[in-house]
Amino acid sequence: MIKTEDLTKVYGDLKAIDSLTLELDEGDLFGFIGPNGSGKTTTMRILATLLQPSWGEATVCNYSIYTHPKEIRRLIGYMPDFFGVYDDMRVMEYLEFFAAAYRIKGAARRKKCEEMLEMVDLGYKRNAFVTSLSRGMTQRLGLARVLLHDPQVLLLDEPASGLDPRARIEIRGLLKELRKLGKTIMVSSHILPELADICNKVGIIERGELLVSAEVADVMRRVRQRPVLVIEIIGDQDAAARLLEQQEPVDSVEQKDGRLYATLTAETAGYSDLATALIEAGFKIKTFKEDEINLETAFMHLTKGITA
Numbered sequence: 001m002i003k004t005e006d007l008t009k010v011y012g013d014l015k016a017i018d019s020l021t022l023e024l025d026e027g028d029l030f031g032f033i034g035p036n037g038s039g040k041t042t043t044m045r046i047l048a049t050l051l052q053p054s055w056g057e058a059t060v061c062n063y064s065i066y067t068h069p070k071e072i073r074r075l076i077g078y079m080p081d082f083f084g085v086y087d088d089m090r091v092m093e094y095l096e097f098f099a100a101a102y103r104i105k106g107a108a109r110r111k112k113c114e115e116m117l118e119m120v121d122l123g124y125k126r127n128a129f130v131t132s133l134s135r136g137m138t139q140r141l142g143l144a145r146v147l148l149h150d151p152q153v154l155l156l157d158e159p160a161s162g163l164d165p166r167a168r169i170e171i172r173g174l175l176k177e178l179r180k181l182g183k184t185i186m187v188s189s190h191i192l193p194e195l196a197d198i199c200n201k202v203g204i205i206e207r208g209e210l211l212v213s214a215e216v217a218d219v220m221r222r223v224r225q226r227p228v229l230v231i232e233i234i235g236d237q238d239a240a241a242r243l244l245e246q247q248e249p250v251d252s253v254e255q256k257d258g259r260l261y262a263t264l265t266a267e268t269a270g271y272s273d274l275a276t277a278l279i280e281a282g283f284k285i286k287t288f289k290e291d292e293i294n295l296e297t298a299f300m301h302l303t304k305g306i307t308a
C-alpha cells in the first residue's frame with residue numbers, strides 16, 4: 001500500500017530525510033518513531049503529495065507521487081499534528097463542508113457525517129461550535145474529517161499529541177477499530193508504549209535515516225539478542241547467584257533491587273532447568289520470568305538523540 005525507495009529531501013545542506021526505504025502492506029498499523037526534527041512529518045507530507053522529494057520514489061496504492069497525486073489524494077486521509085478549524089462553524093456544519101469538498105451529495109452527505117461523528121464518539125456535540133471543543137475533541141473531529149471519503153490509507157501525524165490520558169486511550173481504541181476495518185495506517189507518536197500496544201510494525205528514524213523498520217517483536221529481538229531472566233528468591237541471594245553462574249545456559253548474573261538478573265547465552269534453547277536447580281538447592285522462588293524489553297528501551301538503544 002505504501003512503498004518508498006531511496007526517498008530523500010534536501011534543504012540546502014540539510015537532509016531532512018536520507019534514502020528512506022520502507023514498505024507497508026494492506027492492513028498494517030505502522031508506528032513511525034523518532035525525535036523531533038528526525039523527518040517523520042516530512043515523510044508524511046511527501047506521501048500525502050503535499051511536498052516534493054529531492055529524489056527517490058514513493059508510491060501509495062501503486063500510484064506514484066510524481067505522476068498520480070490526484071489519485072493518491074482520493075485514497076488517503078492525512079491529519080497533521082496541528083490543523084486549523086473554522087471556529088465560527090458548528091461541528092456538523094464543519095463536517096458537511098468537507099463532505100461537500102469530497103463531492104458527497106444530498107442525503108448521503110448528512111448520513112455520512114452522522115456516521116463519522118458516532119464513530120469518533122462526538123454525536124452529542126453535533127450542534128456545538130468547533131471553538132468550544134477541547135483539544136481531544138478537536139483531534140477526534142479532525143479524524144472524522146479525514147475518514148469522510150472512506151480512505152484506504154491514513155497518515156496521522158501525532159494524533160495523540162497534547163491529549164489527556166482518557167483521550168489518548170480513546171484515540172488508541174479508535175485506531176484499533178480502523179485497522180479491523182482494513183485501513184492501512186501510518187501513525188507517528190512520542191508515546192511509545194501506546195504504539196507498541198496498537199501497532200504491528202514500527203519504524204525508528206533519526207536524522208532522516210530509517211534505522212529499523214520491522215515487526216514490533218523483531219525490533220525487540222534486535223535490541224536484546226540474549227534473554228535476561230528476572231529471578232526473586234527467598235534465601236541467600238549471593239548463594240543463589242553463585243549457583244546460577246554454574247549453570248550451563250547462564251552467561252552472567254547481576255544483583256539489583258533485591259532481584260537476580262541472569263543473562264543467558266545466545267544459543268540457549270530454554271531455561272526451565274534453572275528453576276529446578278534453585279528449588280532442588282532449597283531456594284523458594286517468588287519471581288521467575290524473562291525480562292521484558294519495551295519500545296522505549298528499544299528506541300533509546302537504537303537512537304543517539306541527534307536531530308537533523
